[in-house]
Amino acid sequence: MSGLSIGDVVFYLLAAATLLSAGGVAFSPNIVYSAFSLMGTFMGVAGLYVLLAADFVAVIQVLIYVGGILVLTLFAVMLTHRIADVRISNRSVGSGVALVIMLLVGGLMGRAILTAPWKSVQVGAPAPTAAAIGNAFLREYALPFELASVVLLAALIGAVVLSRKELKD
Amino acid sequence: MSVGLHHFLFVSLILFALGWFCVLTRRNAIGILMGVELILNSANVSYLAFARYSSGAYDGHVFAIFVIMLAAAEAAIGLAIVLGIYQTFHTIDVGATETLRG
Numbered sequence A: 001m002s003g004l005s006i007g008d009v010v011f012y013l014l015a016a017a018t019l020l021s022a023g024g025v026a027f028s029p030n031i032v033y034s035a036f037s038l039m040g041t042f043m044g045v046a047g048l049y050v051l052l053a054a055d056f057v058a059v060i061q062v063l064i065y066v067g068g069i070l071v072l073t074l075f076a077v078m079l080t081h082r083i084a085d086v087r088i089s090n091r092s093v094g095s096g097v098a099l100v101i102m103l104l105v106g107g108l109m110g111r112a113i114l115t116a117p118w119k120s121v122q123v124g125a126p127a128p129t130a131a132a133i134g135n136a137f138l139r140e141y142a143l144p145f146e147l148a149s150v151v152l153l154a155a156l157i158g159a160v161v162l163s164r165k166e167l168k169d
Numbered sequence B: 001m002s003v004g005l006h007h008f009l010f011v012s013l014i015l016f017a018l019g020w021f022c023v024l025t026r027r028n029a030i031g032i033l034m035g036v037e038l039i040l041n042s043a044n045v046s047y048l049a050f051a052r053y054s055s056g057a058y059d060g061h062v063f064a065i066f067v068i069m070l071a072a073a074e075a076a077i078g079l080a081i082v083l084g085i086y087q088t089f090h091t092i093d094v095g096a097t098e099t100l101r102g
Helices: A006-027 A031-051 A055-080 A095-115 A130-138 A142-163 B005-025 B029-055 B059-089
Strands: none
Touching: A006 A031, A006 B005, A006 B029, A031 A055, A031 B005, A031 B029, A055 A130, A055 B029, A055 B059, A095 B005, A130 A142, A130 B059, A142 B059, B005 B029, B029 B059
């Protein structure tokens, strides 16, 4: 590892932060610690997006995952738990079997990553991506874009219906 | 060896494995949803790595945004269901909600 550039160092730091906090999510015995580790994972993944020259997606990741999904998750944790009770709050079962399955499938996928003949292109300098993404959404991805809005509306109504109180009449 | 496609794919692989482990072992419904979020994030890392190193186009970014959008919808609905289960059963242990088991 002689020619370690600054970008490589940043990559390894971000990858380590991401994977360590993901490990915290997966193995922590306390659900509250899991939820806060999830924040580290999301921020680390956003940093990886920046390294991959995906500035727009990185911003969206911070806005929606950290600002939205994580807050929702924390609310759900706080609303449903006697959070001091570790055994109730984050019991896990079958770790041995799950570990074996995980290692088997992970090994297969790792082998696929190493042996597949990936196409590769010359990597250019990072450029702003928002304009190109906007054009893609309004041209070749116009139909999925509109369907996405319908899905979001359905999810919104569904969440309201699920979580409101029944009216007694 | 400078950082390339393989590095990002391995980060994505480890994220996926951890998320899957979380889904398989957790008995807490919110923990399972957290595992699903890890898996979706690993898919996004793969999409953007291929967009950068293997295609040079922006389709991967578009798919990543769709995935983030669906993850937001999934989290909202999933957590609403979890809160509903909590009101009914007074626990969110998925082993305890077995009214429909034959």
